[in-house]
Amino acid sequence: MGFRVWPDVGARDEIRYALAWRQQPGSLAGLPNLRAILVMGAGVDGVLRDPELPASVAVLRLLDAGMAVPMAEYALHALLHFHRRMPDYLAQRRESKWQPLPWSLVADWPVGVLGLGVIGSVIAQRIAAMGYPIAAWVAQERASDDIQIFAGRSRFDEFLARSRVIVNVLPLTPQTENILDARAFAAMPRGGYVINIGRGAHVNDEDLITALDAGQLAGAMLDVFREEPLPPAHALWRHPKIIVTPHIAAPTIVDTAEQQIIANIERLERGEMPIGLVSRERGY
Secondary structure, eight states: OOOOBTTBOOSGGGOOEEEESSOOTTTTTTOTTOOEEEESSSOOHHHHTOTTOOTTSEEEOOSOTTOHHHHHHHHHHHHHHHHTTHHHHHHHHHTTOOOOOOOOOGGGOOEEEEOOSHHHHHHHHHHHHTTOOEEEEESSOOOOSSSEEEESGGGHHHHHHTOSEEEEOOOOOTTTTTOBSHHHHHHSOTTEEEEEOSOGGGBOHHHHHHHHHHTSEEEEEEOOOSSSSOOTTOHHHHOTTEEEOOSOSOOOOHHHHHHHHHHHHHHHHTTOOOSSBOOTTTTO
């Protein structure tokens, strides 16, 4: 099976599989024998937003590709950073001030994970293993033996109200865009924290800054943004309660991703059901 790199794909009727990530709109149209689009990541919003995406072609996402553990590490680092008052100690350091501050138990830091797929489950398990009270919000009801589940919009505010820290790993869909907005921040306990490693468009930036300025939120660590790279003049860079990182929570592990993609193509060639099949209606 040959391999072509866009835009030099040769005869378009020879293309059977496409590897894509934020492809140029229309680049996958007009491939009459295309059998599947294999997304080179866990998030598929960058592929699905193409208005000319072939409607009848299966879209397959990576289920993990080695990203779950690094993302859990990032979430744990952010959680411990805030819990152990590192922003305050960094501020004191700038003033050469030696002042131990009061600290609190993990029991006083309930964490809520937005999204409980492959990656969200690992994050929730790692945080729970540290002793933090853990819960997750999901769009549809599901069972869990060890994680408290809040399902559906009707329980979203209840989930927010018990979560001092929110870790977001939701897929980006029309239903989840701006899910963390002024209303959501107001529903959280005063002095809460947001850790976003999902997509930038999950957070309303202006509402986040307003909540931080008002003291409703005490801090945020953001790894993803609506526009990347984040423009140098953006207000998020300059806010003293926001930590910005350049989309580094978890790289796609090339070897693992390669194995998943090859295995899926082999399944399709044998006429078997692939893994990671995306529902276009749900957006993930």
